[in-house]
Structures are given as structure tokens and as C-alpha cells.
Amino acid sequence: MRTFRAPGRVNLIGEHTDYNDGFVMPAALDFSTWVKISPLEQRRLIILSENFAEEIEVDLDDQNLAARGHWSDYPVGVAVVLERTGHRLRGARLQIRGEVPIGSGLSSSAAIEVATACALVANSGLQIDPRELALLCQRAENEFVGARVGIMDQFVSLFGHAQKALLLDCRSLEFHLLPLPDNVRLIICNTMVKHALASSAYNERRAQCEAGVEYMAKFLPNVTALRDVTIEQLEEHASGLDDVVYRRCRHVITENARVLSAGDALERGDLERFGELMGESHRSLRDDYEVSSDELDLMVEIAQKIEGVYGARMTGGGFGGCTVNLVADTNVEEFKKRVSLEYERATSLRPEIYVCTAANGAEEVV
Ligand code: GLA
Secondary structure, three states: OEEEEEEEEEEEEOOOOHHHOOEEEEEEEEEEEEEEEEEOOOOEEEEEEOOOOEEEEEEOOOOOOOOOOOOOHHHHHHHHHHHHOOOOOOOEEEEEEEOOOOOOOOOHHHHHHHHHHHHHHHHOOOOOOHHHHHHHHHHHHHHHHOOOOOOHHHHHHHHOOOOEEEEEEOOOOOEEEEEOOOOEEEEEEEEEEEOOOHHHHHHHHHHHHHHHHHHHHHHOOOOOOHHHOOHHHHHHOHHHOOHHHHHHHHHHHHHHHHHHHHHHHHHHOOHHHHHHHHHHHHHHHHHOOOOOOHHHHHHHHHHHOOOOEEEEEEEOOOOEEEEEEEEEHHHHHHHHHHHHHHHHHHHOOOOEEEEEOEOOOOEEEO
């Protein structure tokens, strides 16, 4: 039996930019999903989820496997996509255990996809370049599960690095690792609220970005994604754009610029500047992209008033889920106390607070 681990992620800045060929800056978390795998004679997968205390079985030669709104869609989707792209899999028994909080925007789905992919590839004696593997996992989520996610989550789950943030160019898939100073902590606050419409609203945002690209490309033929549009160009053509589409585009274009500035700030060790950019990112997601929620806004407002907080913003797709906070390590206890108290007082919800460190990407555990 072999064991593979893949982490969830938190995104420090660069939200809703990945599917616009833009820039993101996530870090892998010290929350992972583990997959234990052993080979089977027949071409079948027997998959046990410890979290759901449930076992399913599929035939790898079954051409009609389809998603059914079940936890197993993620590992089965990965197997199906590997097979469809010509990677012949050996049968296996998989045992999955996840500790990434589910549905809170910390990419439990990428963690299970990547851990399963690594396990299936190794069990079948295959060799797949990790960039390719990230793309295959994304494809499983796009084509099999049916969520049109970008590449950020799967990529950082494979390429994340301890104590580092990963600045990724989602067009070229080139990346830089940036040092996270050891006198600050990444603190994640879970609002404990998730909104049911999140996935349809996500797809709607993508369509609005595509509408923006289509319009801008009429004037600027080299534009294939919002990545290619400058803020000046957007302003120049604003009058012809629907107001909602204009604001969606403005978010993406300014967010890309913020990620690059945040990268420079981190390189200089300028945490004040980094924190300001996090605040600007949150406001842009709230007002222009409209993917925040009352609970996320409140969580950010509470955090920004606490001493030792460099920056706070919502993280991930939005519509509930978590905020990410950059906090001086001397103020962690005070931060946890104040956020819990004030958030619970205002909402009657008890938030979960995770003090995290950036961790390594997927690996075999020996
Ligand atoms: C989700 C998706 C990512 C990304 C973020 C928003 O986490 O899985 O690809 O688009 O939302 O930044």
C-alpha cells in the first residue's frame, strides 16, 4: 500500500483572475487530503471515504460514468479524465481521508483531485508531468463535475512550498515562490456560512468576463482574455459596455495589477503595502465583482480594527466561506479572541479560526 497527500490552499491575493489568464498568489495549507492506494487485479476502483463512511465501486471500462452530485464525483472524475486522455489505469482500492474543511473555500475539491491523481498515476506505473497533472485535475472538475473553475487550486496543491506564497501566471503557468516572513501568520477565519448559489454565480461571472473580452476584442484584435486589457483601454471603451460587465472587467484588470504589486511588496518585505493591497482587493471583490457577502464584509471589518493586522480580505470564490488575514505573530491570541467575540456577537455564529503555515504541495508519504 502507498499513501499520497495533497493540500488545500488559501489565496492571498488575485481572486477571479485565474480564468482570465491573469495572476494569483495562493499558498498551500497544512490541511491535506490523504489517499491510501493498493492495486487490484480487475480494472475497477473501490473507493472508500472515511469522512462520509461510505464505499463506492466503479468499472474503469464503463463508458457511461457520469457525475451524480456525490463526493465520489471528484476521484471518479479524475480517473475518467486520465483514461480519456490515454492514460490506462490499473485497478485499485483507495481509502480517502480529508481534513480540509469542506465547502469553505479552501479547496477541499482540489486536494482530493490531486491526491487521487497522484495515487492513480503511481499505482499504474505512469509518469505525468506535474503541470499536465494539474491541468488534468482541473479538467476533471470542468468536464466531469461540471464546475468551470480555473487552474489556481490544483496548481498550488501540486506546486506549493513550505513558508512560501506562489505567484502564478495562469497563462504561461510560470511561477515564483515568494518568502512569507516568519514574524507573521496567515490566519483564516471561517464565516461558517455558504451560499447555495455560489456555483451558478461563479459561472455567471465567467460569462460576464467573456462578454467583456468579446467587446474589447472588436477594437483590440490581440485581446484574447482580460489579462490583455489595460485599465486605460477599458476606460476608453467603457461607454459601450454594459455597466455590470464594465465593473467585472475593472475588478479583474485592477486585481491583476494588485497581484504584481503585492509580489514586489513581499519581495521587499513591505507588509504594510501588502496589507493595503489585500484591503483594496476585498473592496473590489465586494463592490465591482460582487462576490462577497455580509458575513465576509463583517469579518474583514472586525479584523481591520485589530492591532497587528496588516491586511484582511475574503479568499476563494466568495459568497461565504473564509477570510484570510496577515497578522503579526505577537498579536495572534488577541486577534482570535476579538474576532470570535465580535463576530459571534453580531451574527450568533461561532467562527472557526485556523492559524496556518504555508506547506509543501502534494507528495508521497513514506
Ligand atoms: C475558486 C476556483 C478558482 C478561482 C477562485 C476565485 O476557488 O476554484 O479556480 O477561480 O474560485 O479566485
